[in-house]
Amino acid sequence: MTTPILEIRNLHARIEEREILKGVNLIIPPGEVHAVMGRNGSGKSTLSYVLAGKEDYEITEGEVLLDGENLLEMDPAERAAAGLFLAFQYPIEIPGVATMTFLKAAINAQRKARGEGELSTPDFMRAVKTAGTELNVDTDMLKRPLNVGFSGGEKKRAEVLQMALLQPKMCILDETDSGLDIDALQVVSKGVNALRAANRSMLVITHYQRLLNHIVPDVVHVFSDGRIVESGDKDLALQLEAKGYADFDGAAA
């Protein structure tokens, strides 16, 4: 059996005294796109932060393997170098750091961590240009400070650009559709779909079915009260959209 790209076993996590993840189990084989759907506050975003290694959460139980490696022992930078990528719901604005400088630092840091040489400036520029063209990201945008003053669409396109450049094994997209109009959603989805590959898996977190019309998942999971309560194929998303979450988690919507 091939090693899953992501394997989450009985994951429990809390912030301060409040338990948010209450036993998550999830296996994503190579090349598959899984969607996690759930109502606001169900813990979906916490799952993405815990996987990426945000410090605010305490893991109380369980384990996570990324391509067979113990993810929870690594700091966020090591997780990224190991092939994990989180596309943020709200990308952070960082004044004073030019987007281009940041991209180069990120690519070279990951290469260095993997024992590869630095990318030459011409090679880097070529890679940025190629990836940027498909996502309508021009070089003017890349000269601006990272995410500062970017529109909602620009921020999400910049996230997908980073994903395209960093070529992760495992992509987590946290509410990538939030703040996007239909045109922007199409550009971003096209960018994501272009990255689908046999050796790359994705976890798409959303609470609207509409994103899944553009990024069609292999498996859909329903997330409720800190765990996965139901899994199915893409039609499960349509059922959810029609009936609401109440049928799945028993609580009133």
Next chain:
Amino acid sequence: MRQTMPVRLGPAEDTLIAQLTSVGASAEADRMTVAGLPTRRVESYHYTDLKTLLKTVPPLATPANQASAPALRVAGAYQLMIANGVVQGASTAPAGVIVGKSAGGVLTSRDDVLVHLNGALAREALTLTLESSVDPVIQIDRRCEGDAAHVADAVKIFVADNGSAVILETFSGSDAAHVGNHATYLALGKNAVVTHITVDLSAKASSHFASNEYSLAEGAKLRTVTIHAGAGLSRSQVFARFVGAGAHADFTGLNLVADGQHNDITIDIRHGVAHTTSQEMYKQIARGRSKAVFQGKIVVERDAQKTDAKMMMQGLMLSDEAEILSKPELEIYADDVVCGHGSTCGELDEDSMFYLMSRGIPKAEAETMLVRGFIAEVLDPIEDEALNEALNGIVDGWLLGK
């Protein structure tokens, strides 16, 4: 009859009195005898109590026999040097620059101990007259060399009407417990455009004191950058006076304060006539057990209508034991002005750190990127590429703990 309450004098004050007496500055010696070094009870020294902080003063400097390696090299700069208070011979000056020497004492008198001491002890001043636009960066390399010494030196610069220049002053020297007391007077003629950068790179064992006085005529444009990245104890004072309408100045600085250090930037900006503007932007970064002090005073005099002045101090704490102090003061005597001040202080933003690290950038590198981002506002306006790179290099070096 007025009764004087003698203050208890410490060894630093005893040495200063003897030094002042030895150069014939009896009035200054008397003043030191009566008042001593300023304590926290003196408002302008409230956060930098010199009586406590300056424990000893080394002997007055003698001419230097040798000079250490330059602390900062800027490609293409015209170099001048003052070592242990003595103006050194210089190479041929670039077009528009007249280099000379005059007797010491370049600052206008004011009630400040550092100004008094410099006036009494600086024997000669390097004088620069800039007659037009000067192309190369002018670097004045001010040194305290040899065994620990009390060094007083002075520079006087006149920039003619419509002249322009970028002037860099660096302070460095041997690795001894020097006390440097430096003065610079810089007068900008009408429509003159000047960038004046002072960088303290002296040894951690030393104490660095600098007083910079500026006068801005009509339409003059000034940018100052005060950088502390050296001495264990330092205080840079910026005294500026707007004397002509339409003048504008950006007063900026970086107070980089490492473990065991106490560094102070104190500014006193006077808008004396109508229609002048200033922006003050100071950034302080403190790590280890250290103290960073910024005192910013803007005075708008009665006739200075339509003054527009905005002051900002931002502090970044890199450790729990660091202390960042900020005291903004506005004194406004005119009634039609726009003046404001702000002050913020915080740690590196956790969300920003997480974002950078989530892209594979290791912690130390992410911190450096954020600190560079934090200070970009101060260094970005320096257009000369070699100079900008040199200044960024100082910050990078400081971050690496050099």
